[in-house]
Amino acid sequence: MKGYNFAYLDEQTKRMIRRALLKAVAIPGHQVPFGSREMPLPYGWGTGGIQVTASILGPDDVLKVIDQGADDTTNAVSIRRFFARTAGVATTTHTAEATVIQTRHRIPETPLREDQIIVYQVPQPEPLFRLEPSRVETRRMHALADYGLMHVKLYEDIARHGQISISYDYPVLVNGRYLMSPSPIPAFDNPKMDGMAALQLFGAGREKRIYAIPPWTQVRSLDFDDHPFRAINAPGNCGLCGASDSYLDEVVTDDKGGRLFVCSDTDHCAERRAAGHIGAEGLRDAVE
Amino acid sequence: MAYVAVKGGERAIDNAHAWLDGERRGNPATPAVSLSQIEGQLGRAVDRVMGEGSLYDRTLAALAIKQSQGDLIEAAFLLRAYRTTLPRFGYSRPLDTAEMPAQRRISAVFKDLPGGQILGPTYDYTHRLLDFGLAEADPATREPALAAAMDGPMPRVHDILSQEGLLEPDDQNGSAPSPAEPGDLTRQPLLFPAGRDVRLQALARGDEGFLLGLGYSTQRGYGGSHPFAGEIRMGEVTVEIEPPELGFAIDIGDIVVTECQMVNQFKGSKTAPPQFTRGYGLVFGFSERKAMAMALVDRAMRAAELGEDVTAPAQDIEFVLYHSDNIEATGFVEHLKLPHYVDFQSELQNVRRMRAEHARSHAEHAQEAAE
Numbered sequence: 001m002k003g004y005n006f007a008y009l010d011e012q013t014k015r016m017i018r019r020a021l022l023k024a025v026a027i028p029g030h031q032v033p034f035g036s037r038e039m040p041l042p043y044g045w046g047t048g049g050i051q052v053t054a055s056i057l058g059p060d061d062v063l064k065v066i067d068q069g070a071d072d073t074t075n076a077v078s079i080r081r082f083f084a085r086t087a088g089v090a091t092t093t094h095t096a097e098a099t100v101i102q103t104r105h106r107i108p109e110t111p112l113r114e115d116q117i118i119v120y121q122v123p124q125p126e127p128l129f130r131l132e133p134s135r136v137e138t139r140r141m142h143a144l145a146d147y148g149l150m151h152v153k154l155y156e157d158i159a160r161h162g163q164i165s166i167s168y169d170y171p172v173l174v175n176g177r178y179l180m181s182p183s184p185i186p187a188f189d190n191p192k193m194d195g196m197a198a199l200q201l202f203g204a205g206r207e208k209r210i211y212a213i214p215p216w217t218q219v220r221s222l223d224f225d226d227h228p229f230r231a232i233n234a235p236g237n238c239g240l241c242g243a244s245d246s247y248l249d250e251v252v253t254d255d256k257g258g259r260l261f262v263c264s265d266t267d268h269c270a271e272r273r274a275a276g277h278i279g280a281e282g283l284r285d286a287v288e
Numbered sequence: 289m290a291y292v293a294v295k296g297g298e299r300a301i302d303n304a305h306a307w308l309d310g311e312r313r314g315n316p317a318t319p320a321v322s323l324s325q326i327e328g329q330l331g332r333a334v335d336r337v338m339g340e341g342s343l344y345d346r347t348l349a350a351l352a353i354k355q356s357q358g359d360l361i362e363a364a365f366l367l368r369a370y371r372t373t374l375p376r377f378g379y380s381r382p383l384d385t386a387e388m389p390a391q392r393r394i395s396a397v398f399k400d401l402p403g404g405q406i407l408g409p410t411y412d413y414t415h416r417l418l419d420f421g422l423a424e425a426d427p428a429t430r431e432p433a434l435a436a437a438m439d440g441p442m443p444r445v446h447d448i449l450s451q452e453g454l455l456e457p458d459d460q461n462g463s464a465p466s467p468a469e470p471g472d473l474t475r476q477p478l479l480f481p482a483g484r485d486v487r488l489q490a491l492a493r494g495d496e497g498f499l500l501g502l503g504y505s506t507q508r509g510y511g512g513s514h515p516f517a518g519e520i521r522m523g524e525v526t527v528e529i530e531p532p533e534l535g536f537a538i539d540i541g542d543i544v545v546t547e548c549q550m551v552n553q554f555k556g557s558k559t560a561p562p563q564f565t566r567g568y569g570l571v572f573g574f575s576e577r578k579a580m581a582m583a584l585v586d587r588a589m590r591a592a593e594l595g596e597d598v599t600a601p602a603q604d605i606e607f608v609l610y611h612s613d614n615i616e617a618t619g620f621v622e623h624l625k626l627p628h629y630v631d632f633q634s635e636l637q638n639v640r641r642m643r644a645e646h647a648r649s650h651a652e653h654a655q656e657a658a659e
Binding site: 004010033034035036037038039040042043044045047067068069072073074075076077078081104105106123134135136161162163165167168169184185186187188206208209232233234247248249250264 | 297298300301365368369371372373375474475476477478479480606610615616618619620621622623626627628629630631633634635636637638641642645646649
């Protein structure tokens with residue numbers, strides 16, 4: 001793009017971010033402060049993820065951007081266009097074709113490979129912020145691995161509700177050391193982080209933090225022996241492709257309580273349908 | 289009804305932008321507003337956008353205001369996103385506001401003082417009556433009679449007070465700029481403890497409304513510091529840089545700034561005698577409200593350093609600095625309109641599961657009671 005460097009950021013800034021990324025990879029789950037830049041997209045809309053993507057992107061990369069699991073949500077469209085415009089890289093909607101995947105709120109259903117990198121947009125990198133708003137305090141807690149506050153919160157949940165009431169942004173312990181926010185992905189996606197083949201990078205632009213999980217790292221969702229971690233998903237199968245193991249979105253179809261459950265990962269759903277899988281809704285359409 | 293996946297995000301965005309362009313232009317029969325009109329006639333808006341946008345460029349600020357239809361936070365955002373792409377050559381030398389020919393200079397602590405009091409182009413004593421004469425295309429203006437005294441020397445009120453030792457010196461309690469390079473929030477992330485250099489930078493870039501509210505809260509008992517407006521100045525000051533390869537300072541231009549020095553009561557501590565303390569505000573352009581609010585909040589944030597109790601929001605450095613930036617705030621507040629249906633879906637399932645658990649345990653209790 002005329003007047004701008006490849007992928008928008010100048011090379012000095014990219015170097016600063018890459019240094020933060022290297023540090024983050026070396027200390028899995030640890031939040032590394034970085035000199036987050038003002039981006040031409042608003043804070044809270046993926047500026048951290050965009051800066052990380054801009055810093056790792058090369059001309060031969062193939063980029064996929066998803067929001068809520070879908071490639072065609074407006075913000076995903078906007079970010080994909082941003083990189084198509086400023087870096088001129090190839091983009092794709094197919095998980096398997098992408099070398100870099102920037103995501104908000106989901107991990108694709110298709111398992112990622114060693115030659116892929118997933119970049120998460122993170123609104124609030126501090127997993128303890130609801131329990132302790134001061135970052136001076138939470139930094140101290142991380143330094144001492146003092147996570148009693150979080151365990152007490154989970155215990156109180158069980159005492160009060162009979163179960164842990166966190167359904168997304170479910171805290172994880174990385175490499176047995178750092179408590180980490182997985183970003184607001186549904187707890188359903190948490191197990192995918194554990195021992196993932198791909199490099200996982202996290203960018204929080206407004207909060208100016210970067211963190212990472214290197215490939216094949218242990219990521220454990222916090223739980224108790226007598227209350228093991230349980231992923232939540234809607235009961236039933238995808239109405240379009242019939243998948244029984246993918247995360248489902250609930251779509252309201254009328255004002256009489258009609259509901260349809262469909263794959264949140266639109267690429268996964270489309271590929272299954274292309275391969276001949278068909279869900280209940282598809283069958284009904286075929287009959288009509 | 290067959291479910292149709294919501295497609296067409298790209299087309300929707302294109303259409304929205306086209307609509308926006310039309311809305312911005314307004315009625316084509318009315319002439320488009322020019323940048324020189326905005327720069328010349330909406331100067332206070334330009335000042336605010338330059339301050340919160342952290343870039344002194346009146347023309348670009350005017351362009352941003354035009355592009356954002358007068359939404360000043362959006363305009364500051366445009367300016368910031370442009371600013372971040374500019375190379376940074378170095379630091380200027382400290383501005384010498386004592387040498388600045390003041391267009392306005394007010395002290396609330398002395399009736400008269402060397403250099404005099406100059407009201408300047410202020411709204412202060414206007415009656416807030418709508419002036420229907422301004423509705424005419426080209427209303428008449430009057431020439432002010434400027435006194436010759438304005439060219440005389442104008443020592444700082446703070447220097448006058450310091451002579452008697454009544455005011456804390458500049459270099460006390462880390463108030464002075466550190467000998468090293470001052471911090472820069474646009475390059476390094478905010479970390480704590482945050483030095484006064486970084487705090488003042490954050491306040492200078494901060495939202496006028498937020499600082500106004502916080503400053504006001506200190507006057508109403510939430511962290512009171514008994515302020516007096518020692519001096520307020522507004523004028524055009526020369527910016528100089530000293531390139532290392534030259535070894536002498538060169539003038540790179542003039543900027544208009546508003547400076548506010550608050551004088552605050554201080555009862556003294558174990559180490560310091562009773563004396564007045566300082567709160568400082570400096571803002572681009574003529575932005576007196578913000579400069580004053582900034583000085584109040586700056587002083588409030590020095591509570592811990594001066595051994596005062598930290599009880600009020602304005603005294604909590606972390607609270608103030610993390611929430612004063614309106615570009616960060618507007619982005620994160622408004623991001624709530626982005627889709628969250630994956631999270632909401634997991635919450636739905638969670639609430640349904642918890643309701644089932646609740647109903648089950650209630651039924652059990654009822655049964656136990658019946659038995």
